[in-house]
Amino acid sequence: MNHAPSHWNRLSPLALAALTLAAAAGCTPSEAATPPAAEAESAAAPAKGPKVDTETYVMEMKPTKKYKAGQEDTVEVTLIPKAPYHINDKYPIKFKPTDPAPDGIKYTKAVLKKEDGAVDDKKAVFKVPFVAAKAGQAKVSGVLYMSVCSDANCIMDKQELEANVDVE
Known part of the structure; x- marks a missing residue:
C-alpha cells in the first residue's frame, strides 16, 4: 500500500x-x-489618430492652415473635458512630440508643458511647433499627458495623436 x-x-x-x-x-x-x-x-x-473622444473628454490634433516647406509653424492640440469633469490644475499636463520625428518633420521643442499652452479648467490648447522639410503630405504626432477630475474621481491618461498636414 x-x-x-x-x-x-x-x-x-x-x-x-x-x-x-x-x-x-x-x-x-x-x-x-x-x-x-x-x-x-x-x-x-483607441487607435491613434487626430481625435480621441471618451466618456470624460475629447482631445484633438488639427492643422490650422496650409503650411510652407522649411518654415516653422504649428498644429493645434486641444483637450476639452466633458461635464461634470474639469482639467486637473494640479497635474503637470504636457505634450511630447514623437521622438524620433516622422520622416520629413522636425520638432522645434521636445516637450510642451502647461506654461507653454493655454490651460484652464474647461480647455487646454497647445500650439505644437514643427518644420516640414518638403512639400506634400506630412504627419505630425505626439502624446498628450493629462488628467481630468469630477467631484467623485480623477482620471489620468495619455493618448497618442497624429494629424496629416498639407505642405506647399
Whole structure:
C-alpha cells in the first residue's frame, strides 16, 4: 500500500477553492488566472489618430492652415473635458512630440508643458511647433499627458495623436 499523499492532498484549501470556482464557472485554470484588467486595457485602447473622444473628454490634433516647406509653424492640440469633469490644475499636463520625428518633420521643442499652452479648467490648447522639410503630405504626432477630475474621481491618461498636414 502506498502511503504517499496524492497531489490533491498537497493543494492548499485556498488553491482547491480557486480551482473549484474556476471549474464551476466553466474556465480552465489558465483562463481563470488571466487578469481581466489586461484584456479590458488592450480592448479599450483607441487607435491613434487626430481625435480621441471618451466618456470624460475629447482631445484633438488639427492643422490650422496650409503650411510652407522649411518654415516653422504649428498644429493645434486641444483637450476639452466633458461635464461634470474639469482639467486637473494640479497635474503637470504636457505634450511630447514623437521622438524620433516622422520622416520629413522636425520638432522645434521636445516637450510642451502647461506654461507653454493655454490651460484652464474647461480647455487646454497647445500650439505644437514643427518644420516640414518638403512639400506634400506630412504627419505630425505626439502624446498628450493629462488628467481630468469630477467631484467623485480623477482620471489620468495619455493618448497618442497624429494629424496629416498639407505642405506647399
